[in-house]
Amino acid sequence: MTDSNGLSRRRFLQATGGAAAAAALAGCTGEPSGNDSDGNGNGSGDDDSDMEPQEGGTYRKINSTISTFDPVAADDTASGQVVQQVFDGLMNYPNGETEVTEGLAEGYETNDDFTEYTFTLKEATFHNGDSVTAQDFVYSFNRLAGSPHSVRTYFILDSLGVTHETDDEDTYSDGSLGVEAEDDQTLVITLDRAFHASLQMLAYSSFAVVPDGIVGSLDDEGAPDDPSDDYQTFSESEPIGAGPFVFDSWEKGTSAAATRFDDYHGETAYVEGVQWQVIEDTQAAYNYAMEKNVDTFGVPTAEFQQSNITNAEDDEQGRTSGQYDSVSNGEVVDYLKVPEVSTYYFGFNTREVPKPVRQAVAYATNQNQLANEVYKGRVSPGYHLTPPLVYPGEGEAYNSHVEDAYPYGQESDIASAKEVMEEAGYSEDDRFSFTFTHYVSDTWSQIAQILQGQLREAYIDMDIESAEFATLLDQGEQGSLQAYTLGWIADWPEPDNFLQLINPEDTYTGETGVLTYTNWGREEETEASQAATEAWQTISDNLEPTDEAEEARNEAYIQMEEANWEDVVLVNVFHGATERFSYDYFHAPKFGAMGPSRQKYNTFWLEQDVEDRPDEAADPNETTGNESGE
Structure with missing residues (x-):
């Protein structure tokens, strides 16, 4: 939700039990996950294996409680982890690096005073089979600015500063946004004034594209406490994006799943799908990981020993990769620590x-x-x-x-x-x-x-x-x-x-x-x-x-x-810093300082025929005695 002054509460961070990284989508907010103090690990070290990537399997990880899959309404890291995989935007932080690159944009130009950006779109397809067009972005950005469910209005109207009109109560006027579709593949964004981080802002997942009209007009969406049926369907059971994974299922308070999108405009995912298991309790999440029910995980500070890090090497970005010898089940696992912004x-x-x-x-x-x-x-x-x-x-x-x-x-x-x-x-x-x-x-x-x-x-x-x-x-x-x-x-x-x-x-x-x-x-x-x-x-x-x-x-x-x-x-x-621990059959690129919540999973892969990796994750309540997954 948005607080009374219109600023998302996720703009602030809570530091809990371990290395304090933001649990929220970058920006802002939220609870720290970094060292995976909440046990919600996301990736591992650099994929420096000589092996060719293998296709197949499901990437399994732990998550906190998910609230929505609407990109403009997601104000917690747990929801954002799924949003990042299902939706794409114009720009992207590749693997969470601090330098942005094109996402759905094929290229862009600016005018002399940097107040107008003209983007040429790639040919891309939504999960429902429709082509992604500039008009879809016009609709999506109008929702970001004016949807009753949006918690990121200030991103587009204030931080980025897209031109717009307001009514007598200083409320955004529907349809007044300075975003125009010149044709199906050309999008023009007009700003009130130049902003040096315009491209970085557009990489934020709130700016992701959704199909034009998917929940109707702003008035059709209903209030946050009384959403329309169409909005509820989109935000909870049928979110449609253009990301590398297609939403599959959500069992509130328990788990969520997505499957590979074979018609993705970028590199098609190696894994067949992703499963997020919801476990709130840090120790319960760690215990669950120790039974190899997930592929990546966090180590609570109470369990962590700096002396267990071995073969550590630092790269030019200050990231440390090596092994952790060993976690409580006796396994030597891969280790990555990344300083965060x-x-x-x-x-x-x-x-x-x-x-x-x-x-x-x-x-x-x-x-x-x-x-x-x-x-x-x-x-x-x-x-x-x-x-x-x-x-x-x-x-x-x-x-x-x-x-x-x-x-x-x-x-x-x-x-x-x-x-x-x-x-x-x-x-x-x-x-x-x-x-x-x-x-x-x-x-x-x-x-x-x-x-x-x-x-x-x-x-x-x-x-x-x-x-x-x-x-x-x-x-x-x-x-x-x-x-x-x-x-x-x-x-x-x-x-x-x-x-x-x-x-x-x-x-x-x-x-x-x-x-x-x-x-x-x-x-x-x-x-x-x-x-x-x-x-x-x-x-x-x-x-x-x-x-x-x-x-x-x-x-x-x-x-x-x-x-x-x-x-x-x-x-x-x-x-803060973000640490990741993973079993040695899991492979992924290192993530950057903007964090693993910015990293897409399509380049993650799993070695097949791993004998001691369960084919399916166990019920965490049976495995750990945890009853706090709500």
């Missing part, structure tokens, strides 16, 4: 927590300790809001800026925390108290307790509360949180996707479009909040995909990072 942080409501206290928290926070002790080295310490993979500059620019300019050190500095508090008038007899709210998880509870113990010495009493994810977001939007923890994974792999979180105007609780609940400079503008506002204006004034505009943006990005360091609106804590 994400950041997790502590946030502060500046109305409630004064700057000296925020600075004291920054001094007390030991990012290395949290990454290496709590997460067992499965994530990397974070000091910028912008992840290293998209930080402006080359090579060691991220680390060099931290070493040269980060004011709070890279270890816990309680002496400086006490000093800044004493300068503000606090003492043992005059302590400050605030409440720190984290998402329900053992890992965040451990982090909170470490921070609580360190802050006691600095005249700060930190109460700890936990809340369900939706509750935490509700409290944040209402302005009732004092301090909290959340995270962000890239909608598009550029710094501005992250730094919009600290554009002061986007931090005001109770206002439309709030991204962080910090109220930075709301009552009293500070030098740092003014600097951030001015830097964001520079970014907004230089959105063209040109070298000159990029240089201006890069300078402004660093200004925003340093403004945040000054006022400590967010304490950045770590950057």
Whole structure:
């Protein structure tokens, strides 16, 4: 669903029990799966086998609870995993790499000011046998902008900025979108202004194409709480796309399946199909994988040992591949770890927590300790809001800026925390108290307790509360949180996707479009909040995909990072990574930093005639005793 301000709740990340990657489709949101803290592994290492790919078999994996197969309504990773296989769009992140390539687009041109994109479409076929045309994209994009079920309206109207009209209530006017079919194979998209990440946005699965008129007009779709019969059929039992797999079945809360699409416009899948088994409990999912009921899986942090990784090699993208010796069933399995474009942080409501206290928290926070002790080295310490993979500059620019300019050190500095508090008038007899709210998880509870113990010495009493994810977001939007923890994974792999979180105007609780609940400079503008506002204006004034505009943006990005360091609106804590474990008969390309949710399974393959691989997955309730698959 969409929250009251029109922003999907999947824009935020929860870090739970392991290496914290986003569980959501990239962007946004959702619960972390990365190291497969939720057990929902997706792929394995690089397919460097000398064997020729073999056809046949079903790729079996674990998933969380699926809610929909409508691309514009999918706001959870579980649904998105299926959507990615059933649907295709104009552009694609091949294997989750950060560089986009054409999907259903055969090529494109732009006008001189980058406000008009003309795409030539490939010859492709929907699963129902109809040809994919430009008019199908017009219909699909109009649904993204105006469907009552769309949770990504802001992607097309705000982030991408496609021209459109609104009514007196500032609501999108049906059919006004600047998307036109010149002919069956030519699509023209017109933007309000240039946007340097236009092609990246179009690779997001919300922009996938569906057949023209498949659920009728926007008025025919029904409300989210009262969908029409046609909409319900499309979103639950007969989703029709142009992806490498055809939807087959869905047993709510239990499993879903798709079969190979033989008329796919790209490389036809090697495997005959895909089966997603729904198991929510992390340990139950791991136990299920240990009986070889799935081909890829995750290892919970409680079971994980860094010393078990053997034959590890790093590539130029910082990905680590090797073996894990061994999992609890005694098997040596393939291992892949991929840094992701994400950041997790502590946030502060500046109305409630004064700057000296925020600075004291920054001094007390030991990012290395949290990454290496709590997460067992499965994530990397974070000091910028912008992840290293998209930080402006080359090579060691991220680390060099931290070493040269980060004011709070890279270890816990309680002496400086006490000093800044004493300068503000606090003492043992005059302590400050605030409440720190984290998402329900053992890992965040451990982090909170470490921070609580360190802050006691600095005249700060930190109460700890936990809340369900939706509750935490509700409290944040209402302005009732004092301090909290959340995270962000890239909608598009550029710094501005992250730094919009600290554009002061986007931090005001109770206002439309709030991204962080910090109220930075709301009552009293500070030098740092003014600097951030001015830097964001520079970014907004230089959105063209040109070298000159990029240089201006890069300078402004660093200004925003340093403004945040000054006022400590967010304490950045770590950057996530995604780990995958797989049995040795499974083969797939490595995925990239945009994550496995971007990876299509048509190039995955399974060695046939594997003796100890069950032909069919067992019932997880019988296998593991798990009853939480709902």
